[in-house]
Every structure is written in C-alpha cells, then in structure tokens.
Amino acid sequence: xxxxxxxxxxxxxxxxxxxxxxxxxxxxxxxxxxxxxxxxxxxxxxxxxxxxxxxxxxxxxxxxxxxxxxxxxxxxxxxxxxxxxxxxxxxxxxxxxxxxxxxxxxxxxxxxxxxxxxxxxxxxxxxxxxxxxxxxxxxxxxxxxxxxxxxxxxxxxxxxxxxxxxxxxxxxxxxxxxxxxxxxxxxxxx
Amino acid sequence: xxxxxxxxxxxxxxxxxxxxxxxxxxxxxxxxxxxxxxxxxxxxxxxxxxxxxxxxxxxxxxxxxxxxxxxxxxxxxxxxxxxxxxxxxxxxxxxxxxxxxxxxxxxxxxxxxxxxxxxxxxxxxxxxxxxxxxxxxxxxxxxxxxxxxxxxxxxxxxxxxxxxxxxxxxxxxxxxxxx
Numbered sequence: 001x002x003x004x005x006x007x008x009x010x011x012x013x014x015x016x017x018x019x020x021x022x023x024x025x026x027x028x029x030x031x032x033x034x035x036x037x038x039x040x041x042x043x044x045x046x047x048x049x050x051x052x053x054x055x056x057x058x059x060x061x062x063x064x065x066x067x068x069x070x071x072x073x074x075x076x077x078x079x080x081x082x083x084x085x086x087x088x089x090x091x092x093x094x095x096x097x098x099x100x101x102x103x104x105x106x107x108x109x110x111x112x113x114x115x116x117x118x119x120x121x122x123x124x125x126x127x128x129x130x131x132x133x134x135x136x137x138x139x140x141x142x143x144x145x146x147x148x149x150x151x152x153x154x155x156x157x158x159x160x161x162x163x164x165x166x167x168x169x170x171x172x173x174x175x176x177x178x179x180x181x182x183x184x185x186x187x188x189x190x
Numbered sequence: 191x192x193x194x195x196x197x198x199x200x201x202x203x204x205x206x207x208x209x210x211x212x213x214x215x216x217x218x219x220x221x222x223x224x225x226x227x228x229x230x231x232x233x234x235x236x237x238x239x240x241x242x243x244x245x246x247x248x249x250x251x252x253x254x255x256x257x258x259x260x261x262x263x264x265x266x267x268x269x270x271x272x273x274x275x276x277x278x279x280x281x282x283x284x285x286x287x288x289x290x291x292x293x294x295x296x297x298x299x300x301x302x303x304x305x306x307x308x309x310x311x312x313x314x315x316x317x318x319x320x321x322x323x324x325x326x327x328x329x330x331x332x333x334x335x336x337x338x339x340x341x342x343x344x345x346x347x348x349x350x351x352x353x354x355x356x357x358x359x360x361x362x363x364x365x366x367x368x369x
Contacts, residue, residue, distance in 0.1 A: 023259065027251035035249060045255055052259045053266075127243045145205055146237045147244040152207045171201045178236060 019056045022068065027052075030072050036143045037080050039132045047083070051076045070150070074158045077140060084136055126188070130180040138173035145170050192219045195226045204233040 030051060035044035054075050055062075062071055131139055137159075144155045145166075152170075156163045195203065195216055202208045203216045220227045 019259070023251075023256050027255065028249075031251045031255065032244075032248055035247070036244065041249070045252060045258075048251075049255050049258050049262065052255070053262050056259070056263055127239055128247070131240075142240065143244075146240040152205070167198065167202065167207070170205070171198050174201060174233070174236060175197070178232070181236075 015056060015059050018059045019052065022055050022072070023052055026068060026072055029069060030076060033073055033143065033148065034076055034080070036131075036147065037076070037136070037140060039128075043083075047076060047079055050079050054079065067154075070154055070158055073144070073148070073150075074160070077158055078160070080136070080140075126181055126184040130177050130184060133180055134173055134176060138169055138176070141166060141169045142173045142177065146174075194223060195219060195229070197229070200226070200229050200233055204230060204237060 027048070031044060031048045034047040034051070035041065038044050038047060051072055055072060058075075062068065131142065134142065140159060141155060144150045144158060145152075150158065152163045152166045155166045155170075159166065161169075192215055199208065199212070199216060203213065203220075206213075208216060220230055
C-alpha cells in the first residue's frame with residue numbers, strides 16, 4: 001500500500017512516544033477494523049502498517065481530547081479507499097457506486113477485487129461470506145455501525161460523507177446482507 | 191394505532207439514531223404492532239450475529255506490524271525541510287559559515303576593484319548649485335538688465351521683488367523706470 005512512500009520527518013521524542021502509545025493502545029482495534037474491511041490478514045497488515053505510518057507523519061493534526069479511534073479509523077478508511085481505487089485502475093475492475101442498490105445477481109458476486117474474490121471462495125461462514133460480498137462502502141458502514149457501534153454522526157466523520165448517506169448506505173447494506181444470508185442458508189439446506 | 195414503521199426508520203431505531211420524539215413513538219408502536227416488532231427483532235438479530243462473528247474472528251495485533259512501521263519510518267526519505275535542518279546542524283554549519291566569511295573578506299576588495307572606479311562629482315558642482323539656489327536674486331548674474339515693459343502696468347503693485355529692480359539699477363548705472 002502507498003502510505004509508506006514519500007518523504008518523512010526524522011524521529012522526535014514526542015512523536016515517537018505518540019506513535020508508540022497509539023500502537024500500544026489502538027493497534028489491536030485498528031488491525032481488526034482493517035481485517036473486517038479487507039477480509040484477509042495480509043491486506044489488513046499492510047493497511048494497519050500504512051495507517052500507523054500516517055499517524056506518525058500527521059501526528060500534529062490529531063486534536064487532543066477527540067477520539068483517537070475515530071481519527072485512525074478515518075485514516076484506515078481513506079487508505080482503504082485509495083487502495084481500492086488503485087486496484088480498480090490496475091485491474092480495470094468495477095467498483096459499485098456508493099448509493100447504487102447492490103443487487104445480488106445469482107452467480108456473479110458483488111465482490112469486485114481479486115481479494116474479495118479470494119475471500120469469497122475461502123470463507124465458509126455464511127455471514128463472513130455475505131459481508132465479503134457487500135460493496136466496500138457498504139461493508140465499512142456495517143462494520144462501523146454494527147460491530148464498532150459508532151453513531152451515525154461519527155460514521156459520517158470517519159467516512160467523509162453526510163449522515164443521510166450513512167443512513168441510506170446502512171439500510172441498503174443491511175437489507176442486502178439479510179437477503180444474502182437467506183439465500184446462502186437456503187443453498188446450504190439443499 | 192400509529193402508522194407502521196418504515197424500513198429505514200426500523201434501521202435507525204435499532205441503531206438508536208431516531209430523534210427522541212420519533213424514538214418514543216416507534217417504541218410505543220412496536221409494543222402494539224406484531225409485524226413491526228418482528229421486523230425490529232430481525233434487525234437486532236442481524237446486529238447480534240455481526241457482533242458475535244466479529245468477536246469470534248477477533249485477532250491479536252501482530253507484533254511484526256510494529257516493527258515494520260518503525261522500519262518504514264527509518265527507511266523513509268527525509269523531507270526537504272528535514273534535510274535542510276540536518277545540513278544546518280553546527281558540525282556542518284559552522285565550518286561553512288567560516289569559509290563564507292573568509293571568502294567574503296578575501297574577495298571583498300577584489301570585488302570592489304573589479305567594479306572599476308566609482309564615478310565622482312566635482313565639489314564645485316555642489317558649491318555652484320548651492321550658490322545659485324541660495325542667492326537672494328537668481329537673476330543677479332544676468333549681464334543684461336531686465337527692460338521694463340511699457341504697458342502701463344503698475345509695477346509697484348506687482349509681485350516682482352524690488353531688490354531685483356534695485357540691483358539692476360545699481361549694475362547698469364541707472365535706468366529710469368517708467369511709472
């Protein structure tokens with residue numbers, strides 16, 4: 001991933017301590033969030049690593065007294081989005097639009113990146129498989145709202161969109177998730 | 191009975207995102223409406239499923255990430271500002287400044303000579319100019335005196351200084367001024 005590229009300022013004691021503490025306290029949460037977004041450990045590791053390098057680089061932009069978790073999740077979300085765009089360019093794959101309804105079209109999965117294809121083949125759990133089939137933006141909003149339990153306002157800040165977009169994305173994502181789960185359970189019963 | 195909850199409102203209700211008044215209405219409605227209650231329970235079940243799955247899948251923070259982050263920071267190219275700061279550290283800056291100072295001292299006079307002679311202005315220029323400007327009558331050096339105009343104009347009431355007329359008279363040996 002790309003955050004490790006480019007110039008960087010040399011270590012200073014405050015900055016070093018800031019990063020050390022950030023990794024100590026929020027490393028696990030950040031890594032798990034990255035894992036839920038990407039669906040695999042290798043990409044989650046890269047994403048987490050890039051996020052903490054970004055934390056080190058932009059540590060002065062963190063406002064003390066605000067939620068560090070929201071801040072680093074926003075970094076992770078942006079990096080993940082950048083990575084998807086980069087891969088979209090590389091593989092010329094189609095990424096569903098934010099607000100377009102994601103209809104599960106039978107044999108063609110909604111997962112559009114090679115990673116998602118891999119995850120879709122590897123995972124056996126219906127829920128994980130269904131999550132992997134959601135569009136990246138939908139998966140993000142479900143993870144943030146239902147697993148991380150952020151408010152709509154916080155999710156809007158993390159994802160850089162309006163609360164209305166969060167509402168509609170979450171509603172559509174959950175409706176699709178329920179439908180996917182239902183289909184997969186029916187397939188398992190056959 | 192209040193109207194059924196819209197699907198979007200059910201999602202918002204489950205996530206505690208409805209405004210207080212609407213939330214109270216939804217709460218009251220769910221207690222009397224079986225179908226809406228079933229929808230809410232279904233949504234909550236999905237949330238529970240997601241959380242259980244996340245808890246089951248939770249991973250520890252790999253220690254190699256930490257090492258990789260520090261390695262990336264160490265290997266990263268410094269910013270131009272950081273490079274400048276590194277260059278300006280005393281071990282380098284002091285010898286460089288000394289060399290520049292010595293160079294300026296040595297090359298200073300040479301540079302001055304290279305520019306050639308500085309153009310000068312003769313002192314008499316200033317003296318003459320000042321003399322001309324400070325003279326009580328700038329016209330006093332005229333060799334030919336002013337001729338009075340025979341226009342019938344009353345010069346006694348004019349702005350021409352009397353000194354000029356007096357000096358003109360004195361230098362020419364006396365000219366009758368027509369009044």
